[in-house]
Amino acid sequence: MASSRPLLLERAHRPLYPRHGYSRCVCATGGGFGIKSVVSTSKKARPCPCGTDLPYKDCCSPLHESANGAGLQRPTSAEQCLRARFSAYALKTHHKMIMRSTAASNPARRGSVSSDGKVTTTFEQDVKTTQAWIDYSKLQIMGQRAAADGSEVLLDIQYCIKQVYDLQTGKKIDAPKTQVIRETARFGQEEGAGWVLLGTESTNWDRELLQVKDATVPTTS
Template identity: 30%
Template sequence: MTRNSARPTVTARPASPCPCGLDASYRDCCGRLHSGQAAAPTAERLMRSRFSAFAVRDAAYLLRTWHSTTRPSGIEFEPDQQWTRLEIVGATDGSAFHTEGMVEFRAHYRLHGHTDSQHEVSRFVREDALWVYLGEATA
């Protein structure tokens, strides 16, 4: 999900539907997390907010929600890639009562006129009491 340009270049209007797929406006959903007004209460909500951050190209949020031991030095976005839909396949743990969780998802996108998806099982942990992305789960 990373490639070309660390600065957001795609904006989501506050009243537009949230890219994460929940039935809420961007302002009332992931926009609150991206702006720092709220923190993700579960691993799945963090996954959704990170997908939205890719969709609006918010590198600062992605880096802020990446575990300190696996965080890259920067994010580059593919300029022609448009993230179109997030499908949550399943989640294990990751609630307000857990310290670890996994979320399996398919992130759908359009690139150079073709549609495709990225399938991953992501690992999330709490760092300084906040959910963060640790990395892709390995078998």
């Protein structure tokens, strides 16, 4: 995302990382990285990766399962939508929940085109690739602001990522660095979908350099 496109939340316009052989573009994964569509029973009993300390089965799992056709549950708040999206990325599962909780007006739905115009990907492919290539952890909600009529909510968030594959070779990185991402995301409601991601107001992630913009933002091993 060459401009201020978000890292976690929007997945807009351009996918996060290039696949081997292409510059600044991720090629379609199509599940080729082994993305799973379900979470094991044992993992459901563990704390949810969204940071609430609740078991996953009692937190984000119902929304994830509903997106796969197991029910009709939808996010009832901006925070719930955010946390469920983050958990899906962190667990590398339930990409359909991420897609369904992205607003119809969000440009991310158009998919991506490589800088040379030779490679195109769908929104679904972009989401799956990002899930596969990035590890997510330590979500924190730093602030929340709602519109006067309650129709939209801004969430200030911070979380950590690790790039687990080399951008050029596609090989797994032995000791990936942790980078701290800070974003402000805008959520609203859509009929039949509940709360969805409308867009991102700001992010400290530079999608051309593939690193945080502010050198003072912590980067650790």
